Amino acid sequence: MDLEHFSDENGNVLRRHLVALGIDDKAIRRAIDSGRIVRLRAGAYALAAIWEAADAVARHRLTASAVRLVYDEGVALSHVSACLEYGAPTWQLDLSRVHLTSLDGRGERTAAGVVHEDDGQPGLVHRRPPVSYTHLTLPTILLV
Numbered sequence: 001m002d003l004e005h006f007s008d009e010n011g012n013v014l015r016r017h018l019v020a021l022g023i024d025d026k027a028i029r030r031a032i033d034s035g036r037i038v039r040l041r042a043g044a045y046a047l048a049a050i051w052e053a054a055d056a057v058a059r060h061r062l063t064a065s066a067v068r069l070v071y072d073e074g075v076a077l078s079h080v081s082a083c084l085e086y087g088a089p090t091w092q093l094d095l096s097r098v099h100l101t102s103l104d105g106r107g108e109r110t111a112a113g114v115v116h117e118d119d120g121q122p123g124l125v126h127r128r129p130p131v132s133y134t135h136l137t138l139p140t141i142l143l144v
Helices: 015-020 025-033 048-053 056-074 079-085 138-143
Strands: 012-014 037-041 044-047 075-077 098-102 109-111 114-117 125-128 131-134
Touching (some): 056 098, 079 098
Parallel strands (some): 075 131
Antiparallel strands (some): 075 098
16 A cells, blocks of 8 residues: 555645545554554544654644644634744744634634634634635734
8 A cells, every 4th residue: 555645745644535545444553553654643644754854843734734634624723833834933932732723613622732722813814725824913923
């Protein structure tokens, strides 16, 4: 099984896409165990070669793009994750969690290394396919 054919342009692979193609969980587990893919979070993987070659910023962006795929159009990158899309400096930023803003009014929560925000301002979203991210506010810019 050549997983490169099933990944997106960033090297992300979603479980739901693999299952739809007839690839079962045992085959996915074998791909993880053999070091061909890396689990980013439930249902989201990255090609191991891309993950291993990536620095901390690239790994954060890879994880963020996988999380966005999981949630489709219902979220936008925000906070630290949006800063990276703007090309802001990363000095001392905590890249351990992906930050999202819910565009459908769902509440705030943190789960599996993803911080879900609900800032109530869906009009402040910049859409640059394939990524949507919130506009940076002045306090955020001043922090970075």
